[in-house]
Structures are given as C-alpha cells and as structure tokens.
Amino acid sequence: MYSKTFLSLLLFAFTVWCAGAQNSKKTDQKIQTLHTISSNEILEYATELSSPKYKGRLSGSPEFQDVANWCAGKFEEWGVKPANNGSYFQYFKNEFSEVNSLGAVIYFNGKEKTYLDFPEDYLPGSNSANGKVEAELVYVGYGISAPELDYDDYKNIDVKGKIIILEPGIPYTKNDTILAKWTPYAYHRYKFRNAVKHGAAGMIYASKIANPNTVHLDGFIYAHVDTKVVDQIFSDAGKDYKEVLKQLRNGEVPSFSLPAKQKIFIKAETKYFPDAQACNVVGIIEGTDPELKNEVIIIGGHLDGQGQMGDVVFPGALDNASGIADILAAAKALASSQVKPKRTVLFILFGGEECGLYGSKLYCEQPLFPIEKTTMMINLDMVGNGTGFFVEGGKSHAQLFTHFEAANSNYIHREMESSASRKNYGRPRSDASIFESAGIKTFGLWTRGSVFPVYYHHPMDKTNVLTPEIMEDAAKLLYLGVLGVANDESL
Ligand SMILES: [Zn+2]
Incomplete structure (x- = not known):
C-alpha cells in the first residue's frame, strides 16, 4: 500500500506538471501568433x-x-x-488650409532677383493666407513680447507693412532654470499672432519644415525658408547671421530693419476651411x-x-x-x-x-x-x-x-x-x-x-x-x- 504522503506528493507533482504543460502550451500559442x-x-x-x-x-x-x-x-x-x-x-x-500650389518666394537684393527653389530653399506655409505680398524686411529674432520677463523682440523697431524674418524657439538657456515661464511663448501660433498684432504684412520663418501646427490669420502671408537664405540676406546687408544668432541665444535682443533696397516677394495659393x-x-x-x-x-x-x-x-x-x-x-x-x-x-x-x-x-x-x-x-x-x-x-x-x-x-x-x-x-x-x-x-x-x-x-x-x-x-x-x-x- 502507498502511504498518504506519497499519494499527495504524487498529486502535487501532477498538478505542477499540468500547470507547466499549460504554461508551455500558452507559450507555444503565443509563438504561433x-x-x-x-x-x-x-x-x-x-x-x-x-x-x-x-x-x-x-x-x-x-x-x-x-x-x-x-x-x-x-x-x-x-x-x-x-x-x-x-x-x-x-x-x-x-480647421485646416489646402495649399493649392507651391506659390513662390523671390528675394531681391537691390540688384538682382533670386527665385527660391522648392523644397531646397523654401516650403509654402501650411496655414498661410491666400495672396501676394512684397515688402522690405525686418529681423525680429524669436518674435516674443513678454513684458513680465522684461523681454521684447519688437522693442524700438517698426514692422508695420513689412515682412518679418522670424526664428523658432525661445530665449531659454541651460542656465535659466525656469523653463515654464517661457512656455506660453514657445508656440508658433503665439508668434504669428504677435507678428500680426505689431502690423507685419508677411513673414519668412527661418525653420524649413512643413508645419500645420500654426494658425491661419486673415491676410497674413508667409513661407518657411532654409537658414541659408537668411544667411544670404544678412551677408548682403553686411551682417553676420551666426553672430546675431549667438546674441539671440544669449538672451539679447538683436532685432533690426534690413536696408530698404532688400525685398522679399511671397505668393501663396491656399484655401482656408475654418469649420x-x-x-x-x-x-x-x-x-x-x-x-x-x-x-x-x-x-x-x-x-x-x-x-x-x-x-x-x-x-x-x-x-x-x-x-x-x-x-x-x-x-x-x-x-x-x-x-x-x-x-x-x-x-x-x-x-x-x-x-x-x-x-x-x-x-x-x-x-x-x-x-x-x-x-x-x-x-x-x-x-x-x-x-x-x-x-x-x-x-x-x-x-x-x-x-x-x-x-x-x-x-x-x-x-x-x-x-x-x-x-x-x-x-x-x-x-x-x-x-x-x-x-x-x-x-x-x-x-x-x-x-x-x-x-x-x-x-x-x-x-x-x-x-x-x-x-x-x-x-x-x-x-x-x-x-x-x-x-x-x-x-
Ligand atoms: Zn510624428
């Protein structure tokens, strides 16, 4: 006769074996899938x-x-x-906008016209208004007006009727531990609205990526340009773009108007669907x-x-x-x-x-x-x-x-x-x-x-x-x- 202990041991072993078999069956099924x-x-x-x-x-x-x-x-x-x-x-x-043609961006340095190439030099603005604009240029850095932070890229400059050159980003550095205070100013939408509030007629954005994460504003025509285009515009004006960027990233405000002879023309063919x-x-x-x-x-x-x-x-x-x-x-x-x-x-x-x-x-x-x-x-x-x-x-x-x-x-x-x-x-x-x-x-x-x-x-x-x-x-x-x-x- 088998002892009770032996029988229960046998039962235990069987249960463990069953559970193991169950698990390995599950694993097999998982591997099959x-x-x-x-x-x-x-x-x-x-x-x-x-x-x-x-x-x-x-x-x-x-x-x-x-x-x-x-x-x-x-x-x-x-x-x-x-x-x-x-x-x-x-x-x-x-809401969204259809971009119905590549439009055009033309730069005039005072002597000759340069037709920018798509997509090497520019991309149309995903939310640009429909139409054409031609104007003189103003560089506005990050395009931020933050009185409570004692910071204003539009201080002492007039952008009314002008095309602004705008940078993405915020004047936040690793030394500045309070990122949150700049957050409201990091949005493209804020920057666009602020530009229109100051009377800008158009914009070239020094950020050449297609971007629907912006906003349609009545009559505001813009395009994205490669930074090499901005570099050219600056050097025609006797300015060093790299130096200006350095100032910007140091928290300084380097905004300035470019010489009147330098102009940008932007054509955008878009249709806006607000609803x-x-x-x-x-x-x-x-x-x-x-x-x-x-x-x-x-x-x-x-x-x-x-x-x-x-x-x-x-x-x-x-x-x-x-x-x-x-x-x-x-x-x-x-x-x-x-x-x-x-x-x-x-x-x-x-x-x-x-x-x-x-x-x-x-x-x-x-x-x-x-x-x-x-x-x-x-x-x-x-x-x-x-x-x-x-x-x-x-x-x-x-x-x-x-x-x-x-x-x-x-x-x-x-x-x-x-x-x-x-x-x-x-x-x-x-x-x-x-x-x-x-x-x-x-x-x-x-x-x-x-x-x-x-x-x-x-x-x-x-x-x-x-x-x-x-x-x-x-x-x-x-x-x-x-x-x-x-x-x-x-x-
Ligand atoms: Zn993604």
Missing part, C-alpha cells in the same frame, strides 16, 4: 497609408477621413470592435477577465501628416505611417491571438497631432475609459527606420517595462535603451506627453540607429526610407509586451 506578424504585410500597410490618394493625411481634410475609414475597415475585418458607442471614430473640430473636423480612430479588444477587463491598456500613434502642397505629397512614411502600420499589425495579432488579454486593449490612431496634438488632448478630456483605470499607454511615433529601440518612460515605470524587456530579450534581441519620462522642452511635442501629463503611465517608443536618412516633414519621407525588419520587430514587441502587461495579475 508571433510568427504571423510579417514585415511584408507591415510594409503593405505603410505603403497604403503613404499613398498619394490620401494626399499626405492632413488632419481635417476629406482624405484624412478616407484613410481613417481604411484603418477602421481593417479593425472591423480583424474583429477589433468600435470603441466609441458603436463607432470607430471620435470627432473634433479641426472642418477630424477624428481619432478607436478600436477595442475587450479583456477576458471579469474584473481586469475594466482596466485598459492604450496603444496609440498619430495617423495624420503634413498633407500636400500643390502636386507635391508629403507621404509621411516614417512620420508616422510606420507607427500606424506597426500598431495595425499588433492589433491583428492581438485580435487573433489564442492567448487572450485579460485586460482590455484600446487602439487610438490620433488625428490632429501635427496641428497641435488635438486628438490626444480630446481623448484625455473625454476618455472612453476612466483615467484611473488606464494601466498604461504606449505611443509609437517614427518607428520604422533603424536597428534598435528606444523607450521613453521605461525607467519611470519599471514594473510595466519588464514585460517589454522580457519580450525583447526572449524573442526579438534588438538593442533597447530606455529613459525616464522626460519633461518637454518648451511645449508638449508628442501625444505621449499629453497622456503622461493626464496622469497615465506612458511609454514613447521609437526606433534608433537610422539605416536611411531621416527626412523630417519633407516630401522625401517616402516608404523607401523604411526598414521593414525593425517594423516587424516593433509589432512583435507591442504584441508580446502588451499581452504581458494585460495578463499580469500582480499589477
């Missing part, structure tokens, strides 16, 4: 999103709604459910645990881009078709996964990011799940060109991050660095920062070690600068990491 994530498919998504038919996915435009519909169609196909009371969309107001709207695309995979399904993990990234200027599309392949393609692949994998998430997973493809983070702000003001029930948010922006990963927030939210670290070290084997959540420089610049400020634990994921040149907000940001292998691995990291967090009962 993992292998369905393919770089070819992800590149197809990115190619669709970057297609000229969506005209660069400008938030507010009809083509943005078209691409939002395409993404919602994919969610539906895979069984990712609508997250907003039966709808895949969460709408908000989003347009855009949306976030929201899809959900409901958790399987009766309790934990009330908690949500958000996977987000911005769907919108810089639009189209004349016939030139800004495809926004890296920024951010890459992130959306990764999210779609992870959504498909999570939806078909035999290992189900116990917590709920919410996908948000943001609109209005390029216009000023409209979509993420809207979500945090009108969340679909309570903020306090939101376990974490991971944001993907420019995740498609490189050899490794970088995770902002990994060091701040270490317990959550272990799931992503384990996914990487067990299955993906990429270099993965992380940092603590970082304070934004001057103004919030990413959807992740909006969620982090709302009190949600947030990771910002992007790729590192560029294989191809990065063409930021530029017509050359095409799918040929994407590395499909890292996109596949990013989708795998999302699938495994999110599943790990979703099923971690110790959280």
Whole structure:
C-alpha cells in the first residue's frame, strides 16, 4: 500500500506538471501568433497609408477621413470592435488650409532677383493666407513680447507693412532654470499672432519644415525658408547671421530693419476651411477577465501628416505611417491571438497631432475609459527606420517595462535603451506627453540607429526610407509586451 504522503506528493507533482504543460502550451500559442506578424504585410500597410490618394493625411481634410475609414475597415475585418458607442471614430473640430500650389518666394537684393527653389530653399506655409505680398524686411529674432520677463523682440523697431524674418524657439538657456515661464511663448501660433498684432504684412520663418501646427490669420502671408537664405540676406546687408544668432541665444535682443533696397516677394495659393473636423480612430479588444477587463491598456500613434502642397505629397512614411502600420499589425495579432488579454486593449490612431496634438488632448478630456483605470499607454511615433529601440518612460515605470524587456530579450534581441519620462522642452511635442501629463503611465517608443536618412516633414519621407525588419520587430514587441502587461495579475 502507498502511504498518504506519497499519494499527495504524487498529486502535487501532477498538478505542477499540468500547470507547466499549460504554461508551455500558452507559450507555444503565443509563438504561433508571433510568427504571423510579417514585415511584408507591415510594409503593405505603410505603403497604403503613404499613398498619394490620401494626399499626405492632413488632419481635417476629406482624405484624412478616407484613410481613417481604411484603418477602421481593417479593425472591423480583424474583429477589433468600435470603441466609441458603436463607432470607430471620435470627432473634433479641426480647421485646416489646402495649399493649392507651391506659390513662390523671390528675394531681391537691390540688384538682382533670386527665385527660391522648392523644397531646397523654401516650403509654402501650411496655414498661410491666400495672396501676394512684397515688402522690405525686418529681423525680429524669436518674435516674443513678454513684458513680465522684461523681454521684447519688437522693442524700438517698426514692422508695420513689412515682412518679418522670424526664428523658432525661445530665449531659454541651460542656465535659466525656469523653463515654464517661457512656455506660453514657445508656440508658433503665439508668434504669428504677435507678428500680426505689431502690423507685419508677411513673414519668412527661418525653420524649413512643413508645419500645420500654426494658425491661419486673415491676410497674413508667409513661407518657411532654409537658414541659408537668411544667411544670404544678412551677408548682403553686411551682417553676420551666426553672430546675431549667438546674441539671440544669449538672451539679447538683436532685432533690426534690413536696408530698404532688400525685398522679399511671397505668393501663396491656399484655401482656408475654418469649420472642418477630424477624428481619432478607436478600436477595442475587450479583456477576458471579469474584473481586469475594466482596466485598459492604450496603444496609440498619430495617423495624420503634413498633407500636400500643390502636386507635391508629403507621404509621411516614417512620420508616422510606420507607427500606424506597426500598431495595425499588433492589433491583428492581438485580435487573433489564442492567448487572450485579460485586460482590455484600446487602439487610438490620433488625428490632429501635427496641428497641435488635438486628438490626444480630446481623448484625455473625454476618455472612453476612466483615467484611473488606464494601466498604461504606449505611443509609437517614427518607428520604422533603424536597428534598435528606444523607450521613453521605461525607467519611470519599471514594473510595466519588464514585460517589454522580457519580450525583447526572449524573442526579438534588438538593442533597447530606455529613459525616464522626460519633461518637454518648451511645449508638449508628442501625444505621449499629453497622456503622461493626464496622469497615465506612458511609454514613447521609437526606433534608433537610422539605416536611411531621416527626412523630417519633407516630401522625401517616402516608404523607401523604411526598414521593414525593425517594423516587424516593433509589432512583435507591442504584441508580446502588451499581452504581458494585460495578463499580469500582480499589477
Ligand atoms: Zn510624428
């Protein structure tokens, strides 16, 4: 006869074996799903999103709604459910302007005219008024009037009827510990309004990136120019641009009028749509645990881009078709996964990011799940060109991050660095920062070690600068990491 002790030992061993078998079955199932994530498919998504038919996915435009519909169609196909009371969309107001031609920027130095080249020397202003302007020039540095900080770039100069030359940024230095006081002056919108308030007729912005994150102001015509254009204008006036920039960065105010013979001509052909709207695309995979399904993990990234200027599309392949393609692949994998998430997973493809983070702000003001029930948010922006990963927030939210670290070290084997959540420089610049400020634990994921040149907000940001292998691995990291967090009962 066997003793009771021996029998219970045997039973215990059997139970352990069963649990082990169960676990390894789960692991096998997870790996099966993992292998369905393919770089070819992800590149197809990115190619669709970057297609000229969506005209660069400008938030507010009809083509943005078209691409939002395409993404919602994919969610539906895979069984990712609508997250907003039966709808895949969460709408908000989003004014925008169509840029109908490349327009023109001509510089006259007093002797000869120079026609600036697109996109080497200039880009049209995304929110410029329609029309033409020709005038003398005034350099206004950062274009800030902050009486309480005893700072005014417009002090002792007259810009009425003139075209101003404006710099991006704020007079904040590493020695100045109080960044927050300059924050209200860091916004392009503030700078544009301040210019119009002082009577400027037009502007060339010494920041050559396409940028819908500005504002349409009646009659205010502007273009972005390369700093080499400003350098030329300065040297024709006998000024040293580098010296002036040095003064500016020291907190001095170097504003001055340029000689009257030097002129700029700007032509802009735009149409303004003040009452347009855009949306976030929201899809959900409901958790399987009766309790934990009330908690949500958000996977987000911005769907919108810089639009189209004349016939030139800004495809926004890296920024951010890459992130959306990764999210779609992870959504498909999570939806078909035999290992189900116990917590709920919410996908948000943001609109209005390029216009000023409209979509993420809207979500945090009108969340679909309570903020306090939101376990974490991971944001993907420019995740498609490189050899490794970088995770902002990994060091701040270490317990959550272990799931992503384990996914990487067990299955993906990429270099993965992380940092603590970082304070934004001057103004919030990413959807992740909006969620982090709302009190949600947030990771910002992007790729590192560029294989191809990065063409930021530029017509050359095409799918040929994407590395499909890292996109596949990013989708795998999302699938495994999110599943790990979703099923971690110790959280
Ligand atoms: Zn972006």
